[in-house]
Amino acid sequence: MKLLSRDPRLICELAFRPLALVFWSILGAKALNNGLARTPTMGWLHWERFMCNLDCQEEPDACISEQLFMQMAELMVSDGWKDAGYEYLCIDDCWMAPERDSKGRLQADPQRFPNGIQHLANYVHSKGLKLGIYADVGNKTCAGFPGSFGYYDTDAQTFADWGVDLLKFDGCHCDSVTSLADGYKYMSLALNRTGRSIVYSCEWPLYLKPFHKPNYTDIQYYCNHWRNFDDVYDSWESIKNILAWTTTNQKEIVDVAGPGGWNDPDMLVIGNFGLSWDQQVTQMALWAIMAAPLLMSNDLRQISPQAKALLQNKDVIAVNQDPLGKQGYCFRKGFSM
Template identity: 45%
Template sequence: MSKPVSKPVNKPARKLAAAALLMGAATAHAQKYEGLADTPQMGWNSWNKFACDISEQLIRDTADAMVKNGMRDAGYTYLNIDDCWHGQRDANGNIQADPERFPSGIKALADYVHARGLKLGIYSDAGAKTCGGRPGSRGYEYQDARTYAAWGVDYLKYDWCETKGLNSEGAYTTMRDALRAAGRPILFSICEWGDTKPWDWARDVGHSWRTTGDITACWDCELSHGSWSSFGVLKIMDKTAALRKYAGPGHWNDMDMLEVGNGLTPDEERAHFSIWAMMASPLISGNDLRSMSPTTLKILTNRDVIAINQDKLGVQALRRMAQGDLEMWIKPLADGGWGVLFLNRGERTIDYRHDWQKYPLADDISKHEADLKKKTFRWSELWQGRGGDTSKALDVKLAPHSAMMLRLKAP
């Protein structure tokens, strides 16, 4: 039998693969970069609104919009390019940007974004191909990580399509180690849709992990696509509620990008944003920032609600009470106060009088509690601006699919 002859184009790839194995052994005990997500990351992502219809001009325009409309100053730091930015790999296996969509290249785009006080995120996949059919990072993890570092990338969303035969913990750990070896602090966002329970293994691997399949712009629905489903706001909230003990500074339950500005009603948008804030999920907007309504912008830049999400204690909210379509969620805060959310899941207006003393504020996971029989807290309502204290019952009127969000301050 004659010896198989390797094609010359494969030699560099083979050498790089061998080098990657050596680097992998050397970094077997590598750790993710700390300090990049002490509070849930905030930013924008292209997928929800634009899917594969992206370009460098869109990213530049979005960066300019984030500065002009105040989103950057409200805390939105990352500008993330999702799937379909890829061109082909060159003869040495280096990934290239699509020359028609991104003619200036990713490095020039990163420089543009950085000059505006923002950070650039990019997307890849643990499989051979991305969900959009572009080249994935399987077998090229260390090479791609070095490329991203050289380009000045600050964030990597890493997907899970075309991964037959791969172990998720192993695949994501390989990319974590590759990012560490590349030497540039890059926030690592794990996106395997909760299929292999990443909350059990990903705390030391990534900075956040998706808890469900993709979000879609509806209140309480599930849309089947055959082998997978996308979910509305309440479905994702309910699926993530039981995972609260896994969330905390540097390791967050990611409930997917926001659909604020993509077709929900204003009441639904406020409730959606409030839920993500209370649940300590990353706040990654997914709408067109260049043309959103003043109402949508006001929701996304509500600094009081954002402050609940960015609280340094980092506790995911607890569903304290549920009575039919009415729910009460509570979240202890670093200053001794509490975030409180009243939510109407249903189709009818709810009129409710809340007796603060009937529902003590207590969380057995974080070990925070407040006895409202002994202490009176001042409260401020974060959407309408009302105020009061817990010595008196609270009158709650909730339209369908709406929420009331309060911040309680300790005496």
């Protein structure tokens, strides 16, 4: 997601100072050693297809709600997605209520998630799947809901208490590069301290560009996968831009990827509207070769048999899930993309 910050840099820096001594006192401890994401994460994520649709009255089947995720969980099991390896059902932005509760904890929107996230996690787990959730390192999420800045420990424990299995941690509304880095590191440590196994998906390098070069040694040390480039959209131009950036920067990013930490070129948009069949095949093949997380963003209720067969292709998935974890390297371009 794009940086939409309206908060002065000074607010972010000053608010972080009370945490500074605590943070730096534990940096000597081993940080990310969670044993997770030994192969690229596979699952489903709502954002590209459903965005921030809050209108459950007019669009009850497309709004961000408990109903949507329960339906997707059912289909992931009944239609073979779980058996193919897609195990994480992930909520993106716009699940929260506008304010924290009286104890400072995040809470789900009570109309759209009437039973709360813990109930949804229990349902997802009952299907043999895992639940992912979204939060933001800054003062607000990209869509303007409460951010985790100043609440890292509280939010990490809340997610653990709910039974969350993956956290996508965005980078909006935090203009200070120092605070951005410290926040991503701190949340990694906070998640580990809960004692629950939670995959940590960072957008850290994305929010450093174009003026700051990511320290991928640091990023790999704290994150299970990390977004390097802009959000994917349901268009061939978007896919081409991601591939062009990846090949241009492959010397910096390929060698840091491997079991436990992966470069994330964003979601698979196969089964939507914007790609031709050949373009869908291309995205699937290259995401597999790049050892990328395979997080679909589509409507499993309406996907075509052809797109379903492509996304569940055992041979292509086997390339992506190779336990050696070597990301493919582009040696030459045989044609202009």
